[in-house]
Amino acid sequence: MADSAQAQKLVYLVTGGCGFLGEHVVRMLLQREPRLHEIRVFDLHLGPWLEDLKTGPVQVTAIQGDVTQAQEVTAAVAGAHVVIHTAGLVDVFGRASPKTIHEVNVQGTQNVIEACVQTGTQFLVYTSSMEVVGPNTKGHPFYRGNEDTPYEAIHKHPYPRSKALAERLVLEANGRKVRGGLPLVTCALRPTGIYGEGHQIMRDFYRQGLRLGGRLFRAVPASVEHGRVYVGNVAWMHVLVAREMKQRAALMGGQVYFCYDASPYKSYEDFNMEFLGPCGLRLVGTRPLLPYWLLVLLAALNALLQWLLRPLLLYAPLLNPYTLAVANTTFTVSTNKAQRHFGYEPLFSWEDSRTRTILWVKATEGSAQ
């Protein structure tokens, strides 16, 4: 990256490289970053699919490691030109403790920053989230907002709180001197709800629909817009940011970018039906079948049961007060900041994104048709 000799021999580290998004980032880098020499895939749990990548021209190094362990992170970062930090504990269902979420998402990110500083790695791309902005606990809508839209961000839940703290650490680290004296350049990408091949919650909804005889029951009004973005486009944004941030460090350093594409504005459930419909599922009801107050009660009951049962078993249903609030609050983005700052255009059209996701759902279990 620094000079022409190095230009053809880039070393990238992708933390969380075996996760839903991370795998797409790894595959995208291999397809779309011709200067790649080595890609290090760092994850707590390594996927078997990595083996198939090892026969290609780029060196693929699998590193089983934990971002909460500073020495493991430093060893993985040493010698890398770019770090794409996607690793995180994505938990809004109460599976992990708030302490663990903080350790992985905040302390883990701090470890990545310090490793860059200590080893002389100059470029850090952080996967943040729309959740660092909202929806907030007051249920204020964020309607087609952009990176500069004022919004009262109030975080009570451990996951968004941890993402907001980690994002701040990353942005504040921009400009710090790394080993050798050059400045660290950092950017944060904020995806809205990511969908596409490998999306676990989509799979869960599909299975639930199959169990219910091919039906899902509307719980959220169709008028509530929830922002969604295709995983391939989110991965592409990461690759582009990593590629462009050296040339445009003054413009891009310390910046946040929402991840966006041409996915339509719809409610969470109506959007899912774009994929689950062609797989044979039907969304019952043009309006929510249960009144909102009853859903609130059920969500609260689930939270209570989770707490009561915790000593015996992990009860973590999809519906809880937090997920209900997120699904029930309009949060959509409309921005072209990524296009203006680093020339981003979605790589996948809405039609492609939709088709790919449908094919994946169908291949997952076999269709309900």
Ligand SMILES: NC(=O)C1=CN([C@@H]2O[C@H](COP(=O)(O)OP(=O)(O)OC[C@H]3O[C@@H](n4cnc5c(N)ncnc54)[C@H](O)[C@@H]3O)[C@@H](O)[C@H]2O)C=CC1
């Ligand atoms: N899924 C979504 O809709 C959205 C996700 N994000 C962010 O994108 C990133 C990736 O999320 P997903 O791919 O959806 O989640 P995921 O759970 O599929 O992937 C996360 C990866 O991080 C790894 N990981 C977890 N703890 C680790 C640790 N201590 N050390 C090393 N690796 C660890 C996991 O093993 C997993 O492979 C996360 O930072 C998340 O906050 C942001 C917006 C939306």
Ligand SMILES: C[C@@H](CO)CCC[C@@H](C)[C@H]1CC[C@H]2[C@@H]3[C@H](O)CC4=CC(=O)CC[C@]4(C)[C@H]3CC[C@]12C
């Ligand atoms: C009320 C239920 C009846 O069908 C629907 C519950 C759906 C929820 C499980 C999801 C609704 C919105 C999702 C979140 C949103 O897309 C934003 C996110 C960003 C992230 O960084 C991580 C994932 C998530 C919090 C995502 C999680 C699942 C929902 C709450």
